[in-house]
Amino acid sequence: MGMSLQQIVFGVLSIISIISALGVILSKNPVTSVLCLIVTFFTIAGHYIMLNAQFLAVVHIIVYAGAIMVLFLFVIMLMNLNAEIEPQKRSWLKYAGAISGGALLLVLLAALREASVSSLQPGAVEIGLISNLGKTLFSTYVLPFEVSSILFLSAMVGAVVIGKKEGHES
Amino acid sequence: MNELQLIPLLPFIILAMASVVTILLIAFRLSHTVIQVTGFLMMCLVVFATWYVRDTLPEEVPPLFIVDGQAALFTGVIIFCVLVIGLFSYIYFEEREENPKEYYILLFLATLGAAILTISQHFISLFIGLELLSVSLYALIAYLRNRNNAVEAGMKYLVLAALSSAFLLFGMALIYMEAGSMKFSGIAEKLPQVSSSPLFLMGLGTIVVAIGFKLALVPFHLWAADVYQGSPTPVTAFIATISKIGTFAVLLRFAQTIHLQQYPLIIAIFSVIAISSMIVGNILALRQQNLKRLLAYSSIAHFGYLLVAFLPGNEAGTEAAAFYLIAYSITLLSAFGVITLLSSREHEAETLDIYTGLIWRRPVVATILAISLFSLAGIPLTAGFLAKFFVLSAGVQQAVWLPLAVLILTSVIGLYYYLRVINTLFGTSGTADVMQKTVHPFFHVSTYITLVVLAGMLFWIGVFPGLVLQGIRLFLLLH
Amino acid sequence: MPVQYYIFLSIVLFCIGVMGVLMRRNAIIIFMCVELMLNAVNLLMVAFSKMWADAGRVDAAGAQIFVFFIMVVAAAEVAVGLAIIVMVYRKSQSVDINIMNRLKN
Numbered sequence: 212m213g214m215s216l217q218q219i220v221f222g223v224l225s226i227i228s229i230i231s232a233l234g235v236i237l238s239k240n241p242v243t244s245v246l247c248l249i250v251t252f253f254t255i256a257g258h259y260i261m262l263n264a265q266f267l268a269v270v271h272i273i274v275y276a277g278a279i280m281v282l283f284l285f286v287i288m289l290m291n292l293n294a295e296i297e298p299q300k301r302s303w304l305k306y307a308g309a310i311s312g313g314a315l316l317l318v319l320l321a322a323l324r325e326a327s328v329s330s331l332q333p334g335a336v337e338i339g340l341i342s343n344l345g346k347t348l349f350s351t352y353v354l355p356f357e358v359s360s361i362l363f364l365s366a367m368v369g370a371v372v373i374g375k376k377e378g379h380e381s
Numbered sequence: 382m383n384e385l386q387l388i389p390l391l392p393f394i395i396l397a398m399a400s401v402v403t404i405l406l407i408a409f410r411l412s413h414t415v416i417q418v419t420g421f422l423m424m425c426l427v428v429f430a431t432w433y434v435r436d437t438l439p440e441e442v443p444p445l446f447i448v449d450g451q452a453a454l455f456t457g458v459i460i461f462c463v464l465v466i467g468l469f470s471y472i473y474f475e476e477r478e479e480n481p482k483e484y485y486i487l488l489f490l491a492t493l494g495a496a497i498l499t500i501s502q503h504f505i506s507l508f509i510g511l512e513l514l515s516v517s518l519y520a521l522i523a524y525l526r527n528r529n530n531a532v533e534a535g536m537k538y539l540v541l542a543a544l545s546s547a548f549l550l551f552g553m554a555l556i557y558m559e560a561g562s563m564k565f566s567g568i569a570e571k572l573p574q575v576s577s578s579p580l581f582l583m584g585l586g587t588i589v590v591a592i593g594f595k596l597a598l599v600p601f602h603l604w605a606a607d608v609y610q611g612s613p614t615p616v617t618a619f620i621a622t623i624s625k626i627g628t629f630a631v632l633l634r635f636a637q638t639i640h641l642q643q644y645p646l647i648i649a650i651f652s653v654i655a656i657s658s659m660i661v662g663n664i665l666a667l668r669q670q671n672l673k674r675l676l677a678y679s680s681i682a683h684f685g686y687l688l689v690a691f692l693p694g695n696e697a698g699t700e701a702a703a704f705y706l707i708a709y710s711i712t713l714l715s716a717f718g719v720i721t722l723l724s725s726r727e728h729e730a731e732t733l734d735i736y737t738g739l740i741w742r743r744p745v746v747a748t749i750l751a752i753s754l755f756s757l758a759g760i761p762l763t764a765g766f767l768a769k770f771f772v773l774s775a776g777v778q779q780a781v782w783l784p785l786a787v788l789i790l791t792s793v794i795g796l797y798y799y800l801r802v803i804n805t806l807f808g809t810s811g812t813a814d815v816m817q818k819t820v821h822p823f824f825h826v827s828t829y830i831t832l833v834v835l836a837g838m839l840f841w842i843g844v845f846p847g848l849v850l851q852g853i854r855l856f857l858l859l860h
Numbered sequence: 861m862p863v864q865y866y867i868f869l870s871i872v873l874f875c876i877g878v879m880g881v882l883m884r885r886n887a888i889i890i891f892m893c894v895e896l897m898l899n900a901v902n903l904l905m906v907a908f909s910k911m912w913a914d915a916g917r918v919d920a921a922g923a924q925i926f927v928f929f930i931m932v933v934a935a936a937e938v939a940v941g942l943a944i945i946v947m948v949y950r951k952s953q954s955v956d957i958n959i960m961n962r963l964k965n
Contacts, residue, residue, distance in 0.1 A: 217861055225869045232873050232896055236880030241888060248892050251873075255899050258866070262910045267927055271902070274931045279895065279938050286942050287888060290949050308882025316875035322579035323867055329911060330862045336913040338921040347921045348928070354390075354445055355505050358497060359932050361397055362513045365490040366936035368404075369520025372483045373535075374943040444922075505926050512933045519940045523947065532947045539941050540890055540957055544881055547897035550930060551874055554904040558867070561912050563922060580867075 220261065228254035241287045245280060252276050262331075264339035389440040389448035392430040392456060393496055399423035400489040407482045417471045417824075420485050424464045431457055438859045444564055445506040446497075450859025451699075455499040455630040457856075458707055462622045463492045465714050468831055469721045470615040471824045476726050477525065484524055491517035491619065495627030502638065504553045504563035507631055511549070511595070514624055515542045521619065522612040534611025541594060541604045549591035555584030565638035572639060582646065589650060595628040596684045597677075599657040606665075609677035610731065614724060617673060618717035621680050622710045629687065629706065633699065642694025651688055655784050658685030659791040666798050673731045675798065676716060679757055682795060683709055689788050690772040693779035696857075701771035703853045708756065708764035708842060715753040715835040719746055722828060737808040745829070747806045749836045756839045758799035759792055764842040866907035873900035887945050887955040891938070898934050902927045 214222075227250065234247030252275045259268035337343055348356060387394070399420060406416050431453055439449035467488065474481030494514030501507040519542070523535025553563065559575040560568040575581045590601060597605040609617050641647050662682030669675040687709075690701040723730035723739075723746065730736075740747040756765035769792065776785045842849055873896060880893030909923035949955050 215861075221861060221865060225865075228869070229872055229876070232876045235892060235896060236876060236883060236889070241886065244889055244892060248896060251896065252899065255903055258869075258903055259906055262866075262906050264906045264909070264924055264927075267902075267906060267924055270928065270931060274935055275895075275899070279935055282938055282942055283888065283892060286946060289946070290955070292886070292888070292955070305883050309879050312875050312879030312882055315878055316871065319583060319871045319875065320868070322583045323864065323871065325579045326864070326867075329915065331866075331907070331910055332914045336910060338909065338913050339924060344921060344924055344928070348925055351444060352505065352922070352925050354442065355509050355929060358506075358509050358513065359929055361400075361490060361493065362509065362516060362933065362936050364400070365487060365513060365517045365520075366939045368483055368486050368490075369516060369940040370943040372487070372520055373523050373526065373532075373940070373947055505922070505929060508926075509929060509933065512937065516933075516936055516940055519937075519944060523944050526947055526951075532944060532951060535944045536887055536948050536957065539944055540881075540887060540894070543891065543894040543937060543941065544897075546933075547874075547877070547894050547901065550898065550901040551904070553926075554870075554901050554908065557905065557923060558863075558908045558911070561915070561917055562919070563926065 217261065221258075224254045224257045224261075228258075241292045242284070245284050245287060248283075249276050249280050252280065262339070263336050266339055266341045266344050386440065386442045389434050389437050390442060390446070390500075391434050392427045392460075393493065393500070395423065395427050395430050396460075396489060396493045396496055399427070400486045400493070403482075403485045403489065407486075413471070413475060413481055416482055416485055417467065420467055420489065421464065423489075424460055424467065427460050428457065428464075431460070435859070441502075445503040446500045447502045448500050450856035451634070451703075452500040452630070453859070454703060454853060454856040455626055455706075456496050458710060459492060459495050459499070459623050459626055462619075462626070462710050462714060463488065465718070465831060465835070466615050466618050466623075468824070468828055469618065469718050472821060472828055473613060473615050473721045473724065475821055475824070476724070484521070487517045487521050487524075488619070491521060492623060495623045498627035499630040499634075501631050502565045502634060504557070507635075508546070508550065508553070510627070510631070512546060514627060515546065518542075518616075518620065518624065521616045522608060524616065525613050528611075528613075530607070530611035531613070534608045537604055537611075538608050545591040545594035545601070548587045548594075552584040552587035552589075552591065555580050555587070559584070565635055569639045576644065585641075585647060586650070589647075589654075592628060592632050593654060596625055596632075597681050598654050598684055598688070599661040599681060602658070602661070602681050605681055606674045606677040609680075610671060610673045614673070614717055614721045614729065617676075618714055618721075621676065621713050621717070625680075625684065626706055626710065629684075629702070633691065633702065636691070636694060637699070640694070642692065648692060651692055652781065652784050655685045655688035655692065656787045658682060658688070659784075659787050660685075663791045663794045663798075667794070669798070670733050671731050672720060672733060672736070672802070673729070675802070676713065679795070679799075680713070682791060683757070685791075686769060686772055686788055689781065689784045690775050692781045692784060693775055695775065695779060697771075697775040697778055699857060700850070700853055701768075701775040703857070704771050704846070704850065705768040707849060707853075708768035708839075711835055711838050711842070712753045712756040712763075712765055715749055715832055715839065716757070718828065718832045718835065719750040719753070722746060722832070733802065733805050736802065736805050738806070740806045745833070749832050751803050751806055752836045752839055754799045754803055756843070758796050762840065762843050764839045764846075767843055767846050863907055863911050866903065870900045870904040870907070873897075873903070885956050887948070887957045888942075890957060891941055891945070895934060895938070898930060902930055905930075 231247040231250040235244045238244050256268045256271050441447045491514050494510050497510030519539050523532045525531045559578050559581040560571040594601040659682050662678050666675050666678035687705050690698045720730050756763035759765045759769045877893045877897035881890050905923045905927045909920045913920035
């Protein structure tokens with residue numbers, strides 16, 4: 212039984228994303244973590260393209276790899292963090308964390324085994340195209356769109372208030 | 382969507398405008414007083430708008446929002462709380478002389494987030510409302526950056542809230558997989574086919590985790606005490622009331638729409654959470670020497686009590702929950718108001734030492750605090766007693782005996798530490814004299830009057846609950 | 861291709877994120893793990909959107925819009941969050957999150 216091209220691409224992308232995700236949590240150096248996370252994000256963008264969500268793939272690269280991760284990298288470099296600064300958790304806490312995460316994984320996978328879900332058809336669907344999403348966003352979902360703009364206002368005010376230089380009071 | 386559908390959203394639009402108006406006022410460099418008064422008036426306008434649109438209720442704004450009587454009721458309570466908290470904020474922040482103006486923008490935006498939660502009937506609006514609330518709260522908690530624990534509390538809340546929203550989203554995705562819809566009613570339609578699917582139940586479970594975090598229920602309560610202590614007192618009052626009312630409102634709507642209470646498994650999970658919240662909250666509060674932390678643990682316990690009203694999933698339960706939230710909000714607002722009033726520039730009035738013998742120095746303030754503690758403890762003649770009574774009677778109807786028994790037992794434990802604080806108030810060794818605030822006589826007096834009115838309301842609701850109950854029923858019928 | 865593959869991948873990524881949150885003490889790394897979890901959810905949502913679109917649901921685009929909103933919100937959250945973390949670092953020269961520290965005393 213041969214694998215289709217799609218399955219091969221999926222397999223390769225998935226392996227890279229899982230390995231780089233493990234890199235995020237296991238690497239001692241925060242900068243390496245950030246870089247691993249960026250790799251994960253790129254593979255996820257690959258998955259989006261395979262799922263015919265082209266618009267989201269582009270937005271994902273721009274927002275996550277372009278904006279969010281750069282912000283992270285910027286902050287880490289600003290603080291000049293490196294491996295030695297982070298105090299290590301006592302090892303039993305670390306193991307407890309790993310074990311509870313693994314337990315969650317097992318429970319979820321067990322639930323997945325019970326589930327019966329359909330297959331994805333290889334054919335292209337229209338919904339991920341920008342014209343279609345744009346129409347949906349600005350007709351049905353226009354109110355949450357406005358609310359998310361208010362959310363940005365809140366984030367902006369919050370970041371400015373917290374991050375601004377010590378005022379005249381000091 | 383047309384203009385007519387926007388009319389029921391008027392209160393929310395005004396609420397959003399309030400923050401923009403505040404930004405404009407700041408841009409024109411107007412004083413704190415002007416901003417405070419304008420904010421107050423805007424909130425009054427929101428209340429007025431809620432009253433104005435009540436004839437158009439219930440109105441659905443598809444697919445995300447539904448403005449019905451229940452939403453209007455909870456929005457009303459939220460706006461009432463923000464009115465009072467706004468008033469407390471003035472003397473609190475003016476005292477500290479850090480620039481307090483941006484605080485009001487964030488306060489109104491967070492309130493908007495909570496208000497959006499009350500009208501949500503779709504996962505997208507639920508998520509965005511919750512995040513609007515959380516993102517504003519991050520900044521609000523860390524607002525007094527120079528204070529000891531403020532930023533640390535902000536970071537703690539940030540990490541845990543972000544984690545909980547990841548869980549929330551994961552649950553939503555699993556439910557979407559099974560139901561094919563993110564609208565509560567759409568999920569309810571598909572429910573008979575999917576309700577036994579393990580992934581669907583996992584989805585519900587992770588959503589419960591996220592909601593439990595927001596309501597600070599055991600075992601997701603670890604943030605509560607530190608965040609309550611670290612935040613500025615008005616923000617603590619905000620977290621204890623508005624944030625939780627909004628979250629509870631959306632939980633209630635979700636449960637009502639998909640008839641959550643018909644699943645024995647879900648009932649079992651919520652019972653365990655309720656019971657452990659009541660026990661752990663009350664036990665952790667027993668030895669607290671810090672009033673803010675004590676109130677944090679007490680609010681964990683109180684939301685355990687509230688869940689007992691949620692368990693039956695009947696009309697009486699909803700009524701009892703609404704009444705409980707109203708009584709609880711007024712009680713906590715008066716308690717936090719007293720803390721605000723007694724806090725000075727250097728010290729937050731949070732350790733119990735400050736309250737030793739307060740009754741002899743500031744009789745009125747001490748009496749108000751005592752009344753609110755009585756109400757928290759559920760002593761007869763106060764609102765807290767009737768609230769608990771209604772919860773009990775709602776629970777008896779559906780025979781949820783074990784949580785009821787725990788409720789009664791833990792209330793007795795609760796009595797101990799509330800009375801311990803009241804005992805402190807009557808203590809004799811009044812050493813540290815609390816500084817009288819006279820810098821802003823007008824606002825000082827109005828805070829004072831507000832506190833007296835709140836305490837009066839506690840008694841009034843506790844003795845004559847009829848009017849409040851009638852109002853609640855009137856609103857709940859609009860659906 | 862069965863949609864289980866995607867669910868499997870998402871669950872693994874999500875749980876790696878959870879493990880990271882529980883195992884690390886650096887607030888920035890923890891925050892990054894939360895982003896990883898959010899991305900696992902996004903992937904799940906997009907896969908389900910495709911699944912329901914294949915099944916003929918016209919409103920399946922809603923799930924992709926949701927992913928769009930999740931990205932928007934994540935960006936906002938990161939902006940405020942990193943501001944707070946930088947503030948903590950400026951005050952205490954450390955980004956060590958010690959969730960349990962104060963509960964001990």
